Amino acid sequence: MPQSAFGIRQRMAMDACTQCGQCLDVCPAVVATGDADLSAQVRMANLKKLLRDRNPFWRAFLDLLGREPQLAPEALKTYGTSVFRCTLCGDCEEVCPAGLPLKDLWLSLREELARTGDAPQKIRMIRENLSGSHNVFDEDNDERGDWVEDMRKPPRHGYQKDTAEVVYFTGCVGAYFPLAQKIPMAFVEVLEAAHVDFTIMAGDEWCCGFPLLGSGQSADLPAIIAHNVAAVKARGARKVVFTCPSCYQIWREHYPPAFELAHASEVVIELALDNRLPLGPLPMTVTYHDPCDLGRGGRVFDPPREVMARIPGLTLVEMAHNREHCLCCGGGGNLEMIDPDLSAAMSKRKVEEAVATGAQAIVTNCQQCVRTMTTYAKRNKVNIEVMDLSQLVARSLEAGRKQAAEAAAQEAAQAVQTQAARPAAPAQG
DSSP states (O other): OOGGGSOHHHHHHHHHOOOOOHHHHHOHHHHHHOOGGGSHHHHHHHHHHHHHHHOHHHHHHHHHHTOOOSSOHHHHHHHHHHHHSOOOOOHHHHHOTTOOOHHHHHHHHHHHHHHHTOSOGGGHHHHHHHHHHSSTTOOOGGGTTGGGGGSSSOOTTTTOOSOOSEEEEOOHHHHHOTTTTHHHHHHHHHHHHTTOOEEEOGGGOOOOSHHHHHTTOGGGHHHHHHHHHHHHHTTTOSEEEESOHHHHHHHHHHSOSOSEEEEHHHHHHHHHHTTOOOOOOOOEEEEEOOOTTTTTTTOOOHHHHHHHHTSTTEEEOOOSSOGGGOOOOSOOTTHHHHOHHHHHHHHHHHHHHHHTTTOSEEEESOHHHHHHHHHHHHHTTOOOEEEEHHHHHHHHHHHHHHHHHHHHHHHHHHHHHHHHHSOOOOOOO
8 A cells, every 4th residue: 555545635634643532532433332443543543554564665674673564464454344334424524623634535545445455345246236237236227217106196207308407316225225215206296396397317327426436446437427427418407406415425526517516405495495385384393414425525504404494383403413513324435334233333323312302303315314214213113203305395395285275175165155145136126
């Protein structure tokens, strides 16, 4: 692992780390396991030792002293696994007093570990699936739009148009995972209610490539980016919208700036401010979970809360950790593939904090977060609902339609009563 595997800013960050330990205090993996080796602090220290041990001058000096490098090949495998026992939540970077670019550093470290074969072998499945079927689940990509068929009233066109102003990029989890498919179903209902000219790309949509980036296998990214950009351009769209924060983040940071990009929550608040969404009352108390890639990663904190503030009867109570310091749910960074027990432990802490607010439901803005927290809640019989903001808004729209229908019925009944109460016209004679 040569120094050249890391950029100048990253190498400066390694030297600038003061080992203050603030990152250790907030790391969800450390809190869940009690293992400080999973912290950014220890990971950074071991990386510096590793790079030093790989320096030929240092190795020659150790040979003269008759000493072995501190990170021998067998220890490197263990270190590689520890690097991947992380959700890439970014809270370590958030609290770093030196402002070090830690998340980018961890991504570069994963890239190098994958290149040298010291990363967990399981990550190879990600690249194999994406190169073969263009989605993380290795499903038939032609079935990417089949979730539309399970809607209450699926349109004949399946939301697939030759041209549209907006492309809704569904993402792998929302397209294929049954529990998460309710999210795109809800979001298209919202777009329809506001009369947005949109289309999905169904089988023409490939995985955005974020799982490759997170697993250190980004070599295939250019081909994926080129395909998805061409698919959007073929539809004449000017804007791409996302319900998946990870898709949104990689398009924002790695795709060419060819289109306007927006997360669903940003779209919804814009539509609400334009009075294009007749939101109805929802008398319930909710708490909000800021997804890591949308909150810390995209700095999108206010739009979801502004949307909820416009729903009549809805009460939002914040968790102890919120906004930029929101606890990770355990669903990111391909952690479930590497260490599912650690992922579940993080989810446990997250759900317990939500329950402590007394809320009836957890609202978030991420298919993976919904899936992770719902899975934990169901398996452990925790009585709290988990939903995406799109689902909440769709429910509010339904309440608005019901309220409007009841008001219309009352008005019609009142008109009948008024007509009946009028004195009969005198007979002509």
